[in-house]
Amino acid sequence: MTLFDLIKTANHNLFKNKLRTFLTLLAILVGSFAIITTVAIQSGVNNFLDKQVSSFGGNGFIEIFPKSLGEDLTDQTSLVQKPKEYNPEKSTSAGPNKMPAITEEQIERVKHTPGIISDSVMAGNFASLTYVESPENKKQFTINTSIFPTGSADFDMQSGRIPDNNSDSYEIMFTSDWTEALGFSNPEDALGKSVKLVYIDEYTKKPSEFSAKIVGIQNPSVMTSGSPIINQTLNDDIYTANLKSYASLLPADEYNKLKNETHFLAATYDYEKYSSAEIKSSLEDFGLTAMTIEDIIGTIKTFFDALAAILNAFGAIALLAAAIGIINTLFMAVQERTREIGLEKALGLSSFKVFLEFSIEAILIGFWGSLLGIALSTIAGNALNAFLHQPGNYLADFPSFNLVEYSPESILPIVLLLMTISFIAGTAPARAAAKKDPIDALRYE
Helix, strand or coil: CCHHHHHHHHHHHHCCCHHHHHHHHHHHHHHHHHHHHHHHHHHHHHHHHHHHHHHHCCCCEEEEEEHHHHHHHHHCCCCCCCCEECCCCCCCCCCHHHCCCECHHHHHHHHCCCCECHHHCEEECCCCCCEEECCCCCCEEECCCECCCCCCCCCCEEEECCCCCCCCCCEEEEEHHHHHHCCCCCHHHHCCCEEEEEEECCCCCCEEEEEEEEEEEECCCCCCCCCCEECHHHHHHHHHHHCCCHHHHCCHHHHHHHHCCECEEEEEECCCCCCHHHHHHHHHCCCEEEEEHHHHHHHHHHHHHHHHHHHHHHHHHHHHHHHHHHHHHHHHHHHHCHHHHHHHHHCCCCHHHHHHHHHHHHHHHHHHHHHHHHHHHHHHHHHHHHHHCCCCCCCCCCCCCCCCCCCHHHHHHHHHHHHHHHHHHHHHHHHHHHCCCHHHHHHCC
16 A cells, blocks of 8 residues: 555545544644734734834934933834824923933943944934924824934835935925825825924914925834924924024023034944843933834734734644544544454555554644634634724724735644644554554454
8 A cells, every 4th residue: 555545545534434523623723723823913013013124224223312201202102193183272382491402422422332333323303393284174283293314214105205304495204194184185195285384482472384395105104103204404493493482581502502402313233243232221321211123113022922922822722632632533533443454454554554544644634624724814814904904993004014914934834733743643543553453453343
């Protein structure tokens, strides 16, 4: 009897008792479904985060702030900041003198911090705005903007481009969730239109207005928290407007000091030689804190790692039950087919081939169970992705994020693992069948 004949016979014998085989396959299906879905979720999350890290500038990007801003930075790690309508009764603009600053001495120490690439250190300040007004529906929304060094990011764009820091014109880029709020029908419709940015002085109550051209719409990103991005020229002029009332309120030397303040630093570090923890520890020695890519995505990874651990635990329990089911199924098959085993041996079938026949049955249980698990997981995963991307659901703001992603290179090892577990579970019944004495087996009733 050839190997092909053994496989054909084993598959035929497997479905002699369809109900018992189905119940055993069901246990394998549950375990394989849980494990395959877990791997697919991890694959989807990791692929999305890898794209986000890559677009943001890589693992070596770091932003440095005064330590007193640490709690505010924690708040900024939420996935998306939704557009929020401006309420003049509740909204206030934080004046520049309320922002903690980084001193020149600290900047020099940062440049000489081991691991920090000194030439990459860029100083910046937080320009404060009160609201943005749409040209389409005249609605007003509170707004916090960000700036990025030229060449430090390659955002996942829906349309347009990122603001040009070398341009003298005012430019702004929104995330896609702002498009509808601002009254535009689609991202392309927003390109080239201008929005009104307003800063209301907290002392004089006089507004400073800026007309910024929309040059790009990006997909929501975990790296930017949904904040619109403006170019350096606009940021500098907004900050100058923030300082207007202080020219008359403060002595000249204090005003000039305020005018030249640095609120944050952007830099890169040698992540191949230094860990982010080492860099942050060095910065803390002189009153600074920092955010790296690891900090921004850390909360997300922690959540999905916990979810994966729970699913894997359920999968392991199901596979344990399945292994017991395989042992029971094959031991019962050995009992039922005792005379058949005796006849096979009497006709010259070796003990090894009898062992192999029952082992193949066990392996086939793992194979068919894992295939059913893959099919069910794929159907459920694709349906879940479609549901989560519907308007108002969790991933509606992240069109490029598929929570569940399948790939042959991740699924094949799972199928082989399940077949191996099934083989091990079927070893004892297979050995029992192989040890049967043909004469005693033929007498069995």
